[in-house]
Amino acid sequence: MDSFNIYTLSDILHPLDIDSLIKMLQITPFYHHFIQTSNHVTDWFWKEYFKYHGYLPEETNLKRALQLRGLHKWCSDKYDYEKFINFRRIDLSDNQISKIPESLSRLTNLIYLNLYVNQISEIPESLSRLTNLIYLDFSSNQITEIPESFSRLTNLQRLYLYNNQISKIPENLSRLTNLTHLFLFLNQISEIPESLSRLTNLIKLDLSNNQISEIPDSLSRLTNLEILGLSKNQISEMPESFSNLTNLKKLYLSNNQISEIPESLSRLTNLQCLYLYKNQISEIPESLSRLTNLVYLYLFDNQIIEIPESFSCLTNLEWLGLRGTKISEIPKSLRHLPIHI
Numbered sequence: 491m492d493s494f495n496i497y498t499l500s501d502i503l504h505p506l507d508i509d510s511l512i513k514m515l516q517i518t519p520f521y522h523h524f525i526q527t528s529n530h531v532t533d534w535f536w537k538e539y540f541k542y543h544g545y546l547p548e549e550t551n552l553k554r555a556l557q558l559r560g561l562h563k564w565c566s567d568k569y570d571y572e573k574f575i576n577f578r579r580i581d582l583s584d585n586q587i588s589k590i591p592e593s594l595s596r597l598t599n600l601i602y603l604n605l606y607v608n609q610i611s612e613i614p615e616s617l618s619r620l621t622n623l624i625y626l627d628f629s630s631n632q633i634t635e636i637p638e639s640f641s642r643l644t645n646l647q648r649l650y651l652y653n654n655q656i657s658k659i660p661e662n663l664s665r666l667t668n669l670t671h672l673f674l675f676l677n678q679i680s681e682i683p684e685s686l687s688r689l690t691n692l693i694k695l696d697l698s699n700n701q702i703s704e705i706p707d708s709l710s711r712l713t714n715l716e717i718l719g720l721s722k723n724q725i726s727e728m729p730e731s732f733s734n735l736t737n738l739k740k741l742y743l744s745n746n747q748i749s750e751i752p753e754s755l756s757r758l759t760n761l762q763c764l765y766l767y768k769n770q771i772s773e774i775p776e777s778l779s780r781l782t783n784l785v786y787l788y789l790f791d792n793q794i795i796e797i798p799e800s801f802s803c804l805t806n807l808e809w810l811g812l813r814g815t816k817i818s819e820i821p822k823s824l825r826h827l828p829i830h831i
Contacts, residue, residue, distance in 0.1 A: 673694070
């Protein structure tokens with residue numbers, strides 16, 4: 491059997507009929523396929539079962555996923571998660587979990603763990619036993635520190651720790667060399683450590699909404715970066731070494747204290763989105779017109795007084811934001827551009 495319309499079941503069955511459905515599944519030939527291949531079933535069926543019974547049946551074939559998002563009443567700190575020993579994906583987001591129970595660290599088959607929007611203030615060292623994790627989300631909690639033990643999670647590809655109270659990126663985070671996504675925005679980080687440059691597989695790095703005042707040259711070693719977020723910090727200068735990030739498609743540097751756009755930025759010819767609004771920029775260099783792949787260029791709320799006529803080459807532009815600048819007139823040669831002033 492290649493597919494099964496689970497919407498029919500979810501539309502007609504009431505949660506109180508869960509036991510009947512289980513009996514039906516256990517005696518029908520498509521039972522194993524039904525469980526193993528449908529994300530929708532795990533998102534709906536087992537969630538309803540858990541809500542109704544407060545536990546899951548001990549079925550070795552239920553290995554795929556469990557979504558318990560927003561089930562405050564059932565997902566307590568003391569719940570024995572060891573019952574989910576064979577699960578590979580667990581979503582415990584949007585609950586009121588304040589402490590990670592020891593039993594969760596025994597689920598060594600997990601590749602996906604989501605604890606977004608809880609009340610967790612500390613990540614226990616025991617969690618480092620989950621060495622198969624590929625995706626880990628602790629965003630929107632009350633975490634103040636990334637534990638040293640995190641360095642053991644060497645299979646991690648996506649790590650989300652945004653909207654916490656983290657003040658430091660530990661040196662040993664650089665051991666997570668398989669990371670492709672690292673989101674640490676909305677924290678209290680003041681420094682980008684040189685060790686971060688060892689994460690050379692990073693594609694997306696977001697450090698916006700922190701207290702960073704300087705971009706180290708070492709960041710330019712992350713040559714696979716496609717998206718870099720550094721908005722809402724205290725940065726006053728863009729390093730010349732930025733020119734090495736030639737794979738960048740989106741660069742976010744708005745709401746800083748930048749006064750000058752370096753000529754070297756023109757080497758980032760893959761840039762599609764450049765956000766430099768709400769800075770202290772007074773001049774746009776002619777060289778910026780070499781960024782012919784730009785689609786969105788946001789320069790509003792700066793001290794700019796004129797646009798170079800060479801911008802007429804930016805034929806892919808869909809939005810040129812210049813509101814709140816000191817530009818009083820647009821040259822005729824540029825009036826074909828989608829300028830918003």
